[in-house]
Amino acid sequence: MELLGLALALLGAALAGGMAGVGSAIGIGIAGESAAGVMTEDPDKFAKCLMLQALPGTQGFYGFIIVFMVMVKLEMFGTPLSISWVQGLMIFAACMPVALACWISAIYQGKTSAAAIQMISKKPDAVGKALVLPAMVETYAVLSLLTSILLLMFGVQLG
Amino acid sequence: MGVAELKKVELYYHKSVQDDVAKALQYSGACQIIGDSKTEPRDGARHADTDARLAECEERQTHLRYLFRALGPYFKDPVSSIDRMFGEKPVLSMTELERTADGTDLGKLALSVKAMETELNDLRVEAAQHEIDERTLSKIADFPYTLDILGDGTRTLKGLLGTLTEGSLEALTEELKPLSRETELFAASRTSSKEKEVWCVLMYARTHEQQVLDAAARNGMVFTELPPHIRGTVAEESAKLAERRAECERREAEILESLKRTACEWMPVVQRLSDYWNIMTERYQAMEASDSTESTFRARFWVPAEVLPELEKRIGAASPDTALTASDPEEEDHPPTLLRNNAFNRPAEVLTNLYSPPVYGQRDPTSAMAPFFFLFFGMCLGDAGYAMVMASILWILFKKYRKIPAGTRNFMSLFCAGAAATFLYGAVTGSFFGDFIDAFFFMAFLRPIKEALLLVDPMKNPMAILGVSLFLGVIHLMFGLGVAAYDEIRRGNYADAAGGKISWILFVTGLILVGLGGSGILPSPLYTAGAVMAAVGTCLIFWYAGRGEKNIFLKVGLGLYALYGSTSYLGDILSYSRLLALGLGSAVIGSVINLLGKMIAGVPFVGWTLALVVIVGGHVFSIAINLLGAFVHAMRLQYVEFFSKFYSGDGATFTPFQIRTQYVDVLKN
Structure with a gap:
């Protein structure tokens, strides 16, 4: 049972990385379908479409950042710290903001990106506005990343 | 300005x-x-000659569009589209263009290309038909008679080609037994055992035609026709078909070659003329x-x-x-x-125009926004190494291309300034390709320099950077409100300036001073000052919100409701925490790439080669994704948080009537 803490912490990190990645994959997929549709009409819009399609990809990285920070926290690149199950549960909790907010926000950002791609197909000059709309959704992914980082750094005390 | x-x-x-x-x-x-000839009614008769010329332009452009579509796929442009974006175009005078236009019969050229295209299509159809016939013949390779029996037949005999399933073949053979003197059913040997159907030729005396056809139909025979010119033996005809198909292919290759030659010879002319006729169309439209x-x-x-x-x-x-x-x-x-700005702010005009230019006569937000944009961009990307990569790429582009168009150059200058800010921020936070300097032993000689420049390490002390981010956010927002107040005062709307803008500056700044003074971060006299500011601000907000009402309760209600608007300031300020998160994000991703590199370097023999691939590839990827993030988020802070305080846009961009070209630069003679 002495490994239960570590297991809980790893479960949290894995969920942060995995769920954020799932969200990004779905979001980029949705935006990509829209981009492919626009590009059948006008292949020259490739660069703009790609830029908008890439936007929901950041959530996956936010998840990854949390995975890395948990691993650093637990000194997993050397000999892992031994932690109690309560401490493990705390790390698990600290991972949840990113796991949940990044997962869902990436999907909705993908939908907004898809709509923005349709927008630049009609009005190529509006690319500035088209970039801002999906970025509004991302705000909450960024906030969740910050929440998770602060919780990990200051909320969880080990040893 | x-x-x-x-x-x-x-x-x-x-x-x-x-x-x-x-x-x-x-x-x-x-x-x-x-004035736009499309929307405003005009006197047609007076513009009759211009109308005729516009119709001529349209006709030429129809030919040009066709030629682009038909010849484009066969033409390898010596000027790549990237070169073209950076202004590498042949330079021609308008006289030369006119001479080319006069000396080129686009209609004739389009007709000859169309003829080639049509012939090419016909050949392809013919070759495909030959191929189908060849395949059919290959199924009945052992048919012993000549094939003219399938077409017209003889005076007394006729044959039909078709397929039967194995079962129905037996049934039909059985059924035809009584007529064995008048019919023959030839079944071809199968070419592979997987085939379910059997190719047959059913031959019969014309006297029994109806009877035989009924029997075939009952057994589900599917008939196939061969073209009438196939009359010899199977072997002869197969050879002939193959020969004809080869001939088609040879002719096809010839036409493709000649299309390629035509494209090579004429596409440059087509490109030039496309520019020329666009210039003329715009000119005639302006005249109209x-x-x-x-x-x-x-x-x-x-x-x-x-x-x-x-x-x-x-x-x-x-x-x-x-x-x-x-x-x-x-x-x-x-x-x-x-928009007209000095050299420092001009690149940021791109951002103002991306949002929406100001209405004529109103404030241009470019100069107020530019320094903040560069600063925020630097904090989001936040890595000195990445900044150096950006700067080198820009330097190479500036070196390589001498005639970069103004729009592209402005965009590049925007990234130059962004790279400078990124370098500074990266240097003071000790981020150089993530933790590259600390991660690898051979970079040890740079550590003293890194340590000397280091002000704060966001990995160890994120709260300090969070504080700086939020502080910059407050400055940014208050600056926006200040600009708005200044504009109101200039227009003489003192009440709006005091009640709608200055009141909020006092209220928000005051509350922050109270908070920081109260928790001991700032000295206590500032706490008192803050309390006074917040109180004055609140009074102003109440007065401004309720100034149109007589009823005291309504006045208070409206004031409270206005005060509720302060939540939006809380949200706005917290929004700047992204500066920390994104900067930290680039630093962490960079460090992870270095870590992976170090782990892979331990592989025997090829370790360092693999590590190099991982480190270079990883950082290139990281630059791309973080650059996009930094640009979008720095832009968003301007558009959403900053502009909403004082700027609405809604103007139309000045689009001059000029020589606009895609493929050539026109020398104005």
Whole structure:
């Protein structure tokens, strides 16, 4: 049972990385379908479409950042710290903001990106506005990343 | 600085000089024509010759569009589209273009290309038919007679080609037994055991035709026809078909070759002419926008005041039969907006125009926004190494291309300034390709420099950076409110300035001072000052919100409701925490790449080679994704948080009537 803490912490990190990645994959997929549709009409819009399609990809990285920070926290690149199950549960909790907010926000950002791609197909000059709309959704992914980082750094005390 | 002053010009000219005038205006590239021939009713008769010329332009452009579509796939452009974006185009004079236009019969060229295209399609169809017939013949390779029996047959005999399933073949054979003297059913040997159907030739005496056909239909025989020219034995005909198909293919290759030659020879001309006819179309459209009497025309356009004298000179030189009056924009006019900024702020004009330019006569937010944009961009990307990569790429582009168009150059300058800010921020936070300097032993010689520049390490002390981010956010927002207050005062709306803007500056700043003073971060006199500021601010907010109401309760209610608006300031300020998160994000991703590199370097023999691939590839990827993030988020902080305090946009960009080309640069002679 002495490994239960570590297991809980790893479960949290894995969920942060995995769920954020799932969200990004779905979001980029949705935006990509829209981009492919626009590009059948006008292949020259490739660069703009790609830029908008890439936007929901950041959530996956936010998840990854949390995975890395948990691993650093637990000194997993050397000999892992031994932690109690309560401490493990705390790390698990600290991972949840990113796991949940990044997962869902990436999907909705993908939908907004898809709509923005349709927008630049009609009005190529509006690319500035088209970039801002999906970025509004991302705000909450960024906030969740910050929440998770602060919780990990200051909320969880080990040893 | 800000928005360029425009003059509304009315130019009167005689019909006989309309070409010269239009040409002079187009070459000057300084005026935006007012009035659109598409939306405003006009006197058709007076523009009859221009209409005819526009129709000619349209006809040429139809040919050009066809040629682009038909020849484009066979043409390898010696100027790549990237080179073209950076302004590498052949330089030609307008006279040369005119000569090319006069000396090229686009209609003839389009016809000859179309003929080749049609022949190519016919050949392909023919070859495909031959292939199908060959395949059919291969199924009945052992058929012993000549194939003319399948077509016309003889006077007494006829044959039909078709397929049967194995079961129905037996059934049909059985059924035809009584007629064995009048019929023969030939079944081809199967070419592979997987085939379910058997190819057959059913031959019969014409006297029993109906009977035989009924039997075949009952057993589900599916008939196939061969073209009538196939009359010899299977072997002969197969050879003939193969020969014909080869002939088709040879001819196809010939035509493709000649299409390629045509593309190579004519595409450069087509590109030039496409530019030429676009220039002419725009010129005639501008001419159509003029009002006219029998012999006098009037063109109206917007011109930046500073280039007006030069434009007058140009028009005077083009023809003496002109008269020009310039006036300031009037109340009911909607002049377009041309931004004018100094060299430092000019690149950021791109961002203002991406949002929406200001209405003519209103404030241009570019100069207020530019420094913040660069700062925020630097904090989001936040890595000195990445900044150096960006700077090197930009340097190479500037070195390689000498004629970069203004729009592209502005965009590149924007990234230059962004790279400078990123480098500074990366240096003071000790981020150089993540933790590259600390991660690898061979970088040890740089550690003292890194340590000397290091002010704060966001990985160890994120709260400090969070504080800085939020502080910058407050400055940014209060600056925006300050600009708004200044604008209101300039317009004489003192109440709006005090109640709607300054009150909030006092309230928000005051509350922050109270918070920081109260928790001991700032000295306590500031706490008192903050409390006074917040109180004054609150009073102003209450007064401003309730000033139109007599009822005291309603006054208080409206004041409270206005005060509830402070939550939006809380959200706005917290929004700047992204500066920490994104900067930290680049640093962590960079460090992870270095860590992976170090782990892979331990692989025997090829370790360092693999590590190099991982480190270089990883950082390139990281730069791309973080650059996009930094740009979008720095932009968003301007558009959403900053602009909402004082700026609405809603203007129209000044789009001058000029020589606009895609493939060549026109030398104005």
